[in-house]
Amino acid sequence: MSGISTPCVQVCELGPDDRCVGCGRSRDEIAAWTRLPESARRAVMERLRAEGYPRRATEST
Numbered sequence: 162m163s164g165i166s167t168p169c170v171q172v173c174e175l176g177p178d179d180r181c182v183g184c185g186r187s188r189d190e191i192a193a194w195t196r197l198p199e200s201a202r203r204a205v206m207e208r209l210r211a212e213g214y215p216r217r218a219t220e221s222t
Contacts, residue, residue, distance in 0.1 A: 165199050165206060166217060167217070168185070168205070168206055168216070169181075169183070170184050170214075170217055172184070183214075183215075185209045185214035186209070190205055
């Protein structure tokens with residue numbers, strides 16, 4: 162994994178919609194994160210930001 166870090170904010174719990182209540186990723190996105198190409202990780206990060214999920218303190222803008 163290069164320039165894109167994980168969106169995990171250490172609040173790891175799946176809600177009834179099967180998305181993490183902390184970072185907003187789906188179960189499938191969490192499981193595949195380290196295998197996703199950077200472009201796919203970037204797209205997920207942009208979607209999470211647009212949906213209002215918090216950013217990690219270490220995430221660059």
